[in-house]
Amino acid sequence: RLRPPQLIALTFALAILVGAGLLALPISLEPGQSIRPIQALFMATSAVCVTGLGVVDVGTTFTTFGEVVMLLLIQIGGLGLITLGTLFAIALRRRVGIADRIQVAQQVNTLELGGVVKLVRTIVLSSVLVELVGTVLLSSVFVPEEGLGRGLYFSLFHSVSAFNNAGFSLYATGLTGFVTNPIINLVIPLLIVLGGMGFLVQLNVLAYLRDRRRNRLNANSKLSLVMMAALLLVGTLSFALLEWTNPATLGTLPLGGKILAAWFHGVTPRTAGFNTLDYSTMHYGTIFVTILLMFIGANPGSTGGGIKTTTFYVMMASAWGMVRGRHDTTLFRRRIGTTTILRAMTVGLLSLGLVNLGFLLMLLLNTNPELKFVQLFFETISAFATVGLSMNTTPLLNPDQEVVLIFLMFLGRIGPLTFAVAFSRPDSRTLVRYPQEQDILIG
Amino acid sequence: RLRPPQLIALTFALAILVGAGLLALPISLEPGQSIRPIQALFMATSAVCVTGLGVVDVGTTFTTFGEVVMLLLIQIGGLGLITLGTLFAIALRRRVGIADRIQVAQQVNTLELGGVVKLVRTIVLSSVLVELVGTVLLSSVFVPEEGLGRGLYFSLFHSVSAFNNAGFSLYATGLTGFVTNPIINLVIPLLIVLGGMGFLVQLNVLAYLRDRRRNRLNANSKLSLVMMAALLLVGTLSFALLEWTNPATLGTLPLGGKILAAWFHGVTPRTAGFNTLDYSTMHYGTIFVTILLMFIGANPGSTGGGIKTTTFYVMMASAWGMVRGRHDTTLFRRRIGTTTILRAMTVGLLSLGLVNLGFLLMLLLNTNPELKFVQLFFETISAFATVGLSMNTTPLLNPDQEVVLIFLMFLGRIGPLTFAVAFSRPDSRTLVRYPQEQDILIG
Ligand SMILES: [K+]
Ligand SMILES: [K+]
Numbered sequence: 001r002l003r004p005p006q007l008i009a010l011t012f013a014l015a016i017l018v019g020a021g022l023l024a025l026p027i028s029l030e031p032g033q034s035i036r037p038i039q040a041l042f043m044a045t046s047a048v049c050v051t052g053l054g055v056v057d058v059g060t061t062f063t064t065f066g067e068v069v070m071l072l073l074i075q076i077g078g079l080g081l082i083t084l085g086t087l088f089a090i091a092l093r094r095r096v097g098i099a100d101r102i103q104v105a106q107q108v109n110t111l112e113l114g115g116v117v118k119l120v121r122t123i124v125l126s127s128v129l130v131e132l133v134g135t136v137l138l139s140s141v142f143v144p145e146e147g148l149g150r151g152l153y154f155s156l157f158h159s160v161s162a163f164n165n166a167g168f169s170l171y172a173t174g175l176t177g178f179v180t181n182p183i184i185n186l187v188i189p190l191l192i193v194l195g196g197m198g199f200l201v202q203l204n205v206l207a208y209l210r211d212r213r214r215n216r217l218n219a220n221s222k223l224s225l226v227m228m229a230a231l232l233l234v235g236t237l238s239f240a241l242l243e244w245t246n247p248a249t250l251g252t253l254p255l256g257g258k259i260l261a262a263w264f265h266g267v268t269p270r271t272a273g274f275n276t277l278d279y280s281t282m283h284y285g286t287i288f289v290t291i292l293l294m295f296i297g298a299n300p301g302s303t304g305g306g307i308k309t310t311t312f313y314v315m316m317a318s319a320w321g322m323v324r325g326r327h328d329t330t331l332f333r334r335r336i337g338t339t340t341i342l343r344a345m346t347v348g349l350l351s352l353g354l355v356n357l358g359f360l361l362m363l364l365l366n367t368n369p370e371l372k373f374v375q376l377f378f379e380t381i382s383a384f385a386t387v388g389l390s391m392n393t394t395p396l397l398n399p400d401q402e403v404v405l406i407f408l409m410f411l412g413r414i415g416p417l418t419f420a421v422a423f424s425r426p427d428s429r430t431l432v433r434y435p436q437e438q439d440i441l442i443g
Numbered sequence: 444r445l446r447p448p449q450l451i452a453l454t455f456a457l458a459i460l461v462g463a464g465l466l467a468l469p470i471s472l473e474p475g476q477s478i479r480p481i482q483a484l485f486m487a488t489s490a491v492c493v494t495g496l497g498v499v500d501v502g503t504t505f506t507t508f509g510e511v512v513m514l515l516l517i518q519i520g521g522l523g524l525i526t527l528g529t530l531f532a533i534a535l536r537r538r539v540g541i542a543d544r545i546q547v548a549q550q551v552n553t554l555e556l557g558g559v560v561k562l563v564r565t566i567v568l569s570s571v572l573v574e575l576v577g578t579v580l581l582s583s584v585f586v587p588e589e590g591l592g593r594g595l596y597f598s599l600f601h602s603v604s605a606f607n608n609a610g611f612s613l614y615a616t617g618l619t620g621f622v623t624n625p626i627i628n629l630v631i632p633l634l635i636v637l638g639g640m641g642f643l644v645q646l647n648v649l650a651y652l653r654d655r656r657r658n659r660l661n662a663n664s665k666l667s668l669v670m671m672a673a674l675l676l677v678g679t680l681s682f683a684l685l686e687w688t689n690p691a692t693l694g695t696l697p698l699g700g701k702i703l704a705a706w707f708h709g710v711t712p713r714t715a716g717f718n719t720l721d722y723s724t725m726h727y728g729t730i731f732v733t734i735l736l737m738f739i740g741a742n743p744g745s746t747g748g749g750i751k752t753t754t755f756y757v758m759m760a761s762a763w764g765m766v767r768g769r770h771d772t773t774l775f776r777r778r779i780g781t782t783t784i785l786r787a788m789t790v791g792l793l794s795l796g797l798v799n800l801g802f803l804l805m806l807l808l809n810t811n812p813e814l815k816f817v818q819l820f821f822e823t824i825s826a827f828a829t830v831g832l833s834m835n836t837t838p839l840l841n842p843d844q845e846v847v848l849i850f851l852m853f854l855g856r857i858g859p860l861t862f863a864v865a866f867s868r869p870d871s872r873t874l875v876r877y878p879q880e881q882d883i884l885i886g
Contacts, residue, residue: 242807284806284816292799315792322789323863338781345788346765349758352795356735363727364685373727374816420766 019044028066047073049413052167052273052388078164134159162191167273167388179276180257192272196298227309236266248281269293271304273388305386314344350416365400384412462487471509490516492856495610495716495831521607577602605634610716610831622719623700632710639741667742670752679709691724712736714747716831723834748829757787793859808843827855
C-alpha cells in the first residue's frame with residue numbers, strides 16, 4: 001500500500017514518462033526538428049513540474065499536437081499537485097487535537113459536506129473558469145497580433161501557462177515583445193498571483209467575501225496573503241530601484257513602461273517564470289534578489305514552487321523569537337507549535353541541501369567554459385523552485401546537467417521533505433527514549 | 444550592567460579601534476606607504492577577528508612595529524574569544540538541570556578547582572606553548588630562507604597566525620612559495636587544527652589521554668573530533684579530485700607535492716585562510732566546496748569561525764530525524780534537546796541571513812566591473828566565516844565594500860546569535876501564552 005507522499009511522487013513520475021514519450025513522437029515535432037530522449041524527458045518534466053525551463057524552444061520545435069501535449073502536462077501538473085496537496089493537507093488537519101477540531105471543521109466547511117469528489121470538482125472547475133477568463137482577456141492582445149484562431153490558441157496557452165505558474169511561452173523570446181503592453185502586464189501577473197495563492201486560501205477568501213460575519217480568514221490565509229503582498233512589494237521595488245537606469249532593461253522605457261515592467265518582474269520570481277526583459281543583462285543585485293525571491297517561492301498548496309512563504313515566515317519568526325528570548329513563537333495571537341517550527345526548519349534545510357548539491361553537480365559536470373558561476377547558480381535555483389527564469393543558460397547545458405535539472409525540478413515540485421519522507425524507511429527504533437544531552441556547544 | 448554577549452562585543456570593538464589607531468600611526472608604516480582610516484580599521488578588524496583578509500599587504504605596508512601590532516591583535520583576538528567563549532560556555536552549563544550537574548561537574552573538573560583565574564592561565568599558557576613549539580618547527584624553514592633574526596620573527600608570526608586561525612602572512616603572495624615544502628605543509632595545518640579544535644575539547648582530550656579510566660570523552664568532544672576529521676577528509680579528497688589535472692594548481696606538481704597541497708587546502712577552509720595556491724585559478728567546483736566548508740567552519744570555543752561543526756551536525760541530524768519520523772534527535776545514545784536544535788537552526792538561519800544581506804550589499808555597492816559574482820560571493824563567505832581566503836578580490840574593493848566586510852568579520856567572529864542577543868531587548872511579553880495554532884501549511 002502506498003502512502004500519500006509516495007502516491008504523489010509516483011503519479012508525477014508516470015505523467016512525466018508518458019509526456020516524454022508523446023513529445024518524442026514524430027507527430028509532436030515540426031518537420032526538420034529532432035529531439036533527444038533526455039531532451040523530451042526534460043521538457044515533459046519542466047511541463048508537469050510547471051517550471052518553464054526549456055532545452056528546446058516550444059514554439060519552433062513542437063507541432064500544435066506537441067504544444068497541446070505540453071499544455072495538458074502543465075494542466076495535469078498544476079491541478080494535480082493542488083488537488084493531491086489539498087487533500088493531503090486536509091488529511092493532516094484531521095489528525096489535530098480535539099480542541100482544534102471545531103475550528104478546523106469550520107474552515108474546511110464546504111469540503112466536509114461533499115467530500116473528496118466535490119473538492120476535486122471545485123478545484124478543477126474554478127481553475128478552468130479562471131483560465132477561460134484569462135484567455136478572453138489575453139485574446140484582446142493575441143488575436144490582433146496573430147489572427148483569430150491562432151490568437152485564441154495563443155491566449156489559451158499563455159493563460160494556462162500563467163495560472164499554473166508554468167511560464168512556458170509560444171514565443172521564442174518569451175514575452176519580451178510585450179514589455180510595455182498593459183494587458184499582458186496586468187492579466188498575466190493576475191493569473192500568476194491567483195495560481196500561486198494556494199487553493200485553501202482562495203476558498204477561505206471567497207467564503208470570507210461572501211459572508212464576513214459567519215466566515216473568518218484563518219491564520220494560514222492571513223499569513224499567506226500578507227507574505228505574498230510583502231514579497232510582491234519587495235520584488236517590484238527592488239527591481240525598479242536596481243534596473244531603473246540600466247539601458248539594457250528599464251533604462252530606455254518610458255515611465256509607464258518602467259513601472260509596468262518592474263511590476264511584471266516583481267511578480268514573476270514568485271515561481272511563474274515569464275519574462276519581458278533579458279535576465280542576462282541585469283545587475284548582479286537584481287539577479288541575487290531574484291534568486292532569494294525564487295527560493296522563497298509561492299504559497300503552499302498552490303501551483304507555485306520554492307520553500308513556500310509560510311515556511312519562510314515560520315523560520316524567520318522562530319529565529320527572531322530565539323533572539324528576543326521568547327518562550328514561544330506566535331502568530332496572530334496563536335502559538336506556533338514546535339513541530340511546525342521544526343518542520344519549517346527541516347523543509348528549509350533539505351531545500352538548501354538539495355540546491356547546494358544540485359549546484360555543485362552543475363559545476364562539476366559543466367563542460368562549457370562560456371557558462372559562468374552566476375548563470376549556473378541562477379539556473380539551479382530556478383529549476384528547484386520550478387520558476388523557469390534563465391540567464392539564457394538552459395540550451396547551453398550538456399545532457400548530464402539536463403539530468404541534474406530534471407531531478408531538481410521533480411524534487412522541488414514534490415517538495416524535498418515530502419519526497420524524503422516518501423522514500424525513506426520510517427525509523428522503528430523510536431520506542432527507546434534516551435536521556436537528554438545538554439553539552440553540545442552551538443554557534 | 445553589561446551582559447556577557449555585550450561584554451564580548453564591546454571588548455572586541457575596543458580592541459579593534461585601538462588597533463586601527465596604532466596601525467594608522469606613521470611609526471607603523473614603511474616609508475612612502477600610506478593607509479586610509481577605513482583601511483586601518485579593516486586591517487585591525489581582520490586581525491582581531493582572526494580573518495586574514497587584507498586590503499593592503501602586511502609585509503610591504505607595515506614596519507616591524509606595525510606587524511607586531513597586527514600580531515598582538517591576532518593574539519588578543521584569538522585568545523580573547525577562546526577565553527570569554529569558554530567562560531561563557533561554562534556559565535551556560537551551570538544552568539543545566541539537576542540531573543546533569545554531576546556529569547558537567549566531572550567534565551569541567553580541573554576548571555572548577557582553580558576557578559576563572561586558573562582557566563585563563565591555562566588557556567594562555569597552553570596557547571603560548573603551542574605557538575612556541577610551532578615557531579621552533581617553522582624556523583627550520585624560515586631561518587635558512589630569511590636569516591636567523593628575520594627567520595625566527597617570520598616563524599613566530601606565522602605560528603601565531605596559524606594557531607589563531609588568522610591566516611595573515613608576511614609574504615605578499617601568502618605561502619605560495621612553499622607549495623611543496625613538507626614542514627610548512629605539516630606544521631601549519633597542525634597548528635590550524637589544534638587552534639580550531641576548541642579549548643574544552645583540548646582539555647577533555649588531554650584529560651582522557653592522561654587517564655582513560657577516570658576521564659571519558661564527552662559528547663561535545665566526540666562530536667567535534669568526528670566532524671573535524673570528516674570535514675578534513677572531505678576537503679582534502681575533493682580538492683585533490685577537482686584540481687588534480689588543473690595546470691594552474693596541482694597539475695604541474697609532482698605526486699608528493701600534489702598530496703601535500705591537497706591536504707593543505709583541505710585544512711585551510713576550516714577558517715585558517717592560508718593558501719599555497721591561487722584560488723582565482725581553481726575550478727568552480729573547488730570554489731563552491733571551499734565556500735561550503737568555510738561556512739560550516741571550525742569547532743565552537745576555538746579560534747576558528749563559521750557556523751561551527753556542531754551547529755551543522757545538529758541541524759543535519761534533526762532534519763534527518765524529521766525525515767525518518769523520529770520523535771527525538773539522538774547523539775551517542777543521548778537525546779538532543781529541542782532548545783539545542785532550535786538554537787542550532789537559529790544560528791544557521793541568522794548566519795545565512797547575514798551572509799545573504801552582506802553579499803547583496805557587496806553586489807549593490809560594487810563599482811568595479813572587473814569583479815565577478817563568484818569573487819564577491821567567495822569574499823563574503825570568507826569574511827563572515829573569518830577565513831581570509833580570497834580570489835584576489837580584497838585589494839580591488841571600494842571603501843563602501845570594505846565597510847560591509849568589516850561588519851561581516853565582526854559579526855561573524857562574535858557569532859550572529861550572540862550579537863543579536865546582545866543588542867536586542869529581551870521580550871517582556873512572554874508571560875502571556877497563546878493557544879497553539881495548528882493550521883499553518885509548511886513546505
Ligand atoms: K514556473
Ligand atoms: K582566518
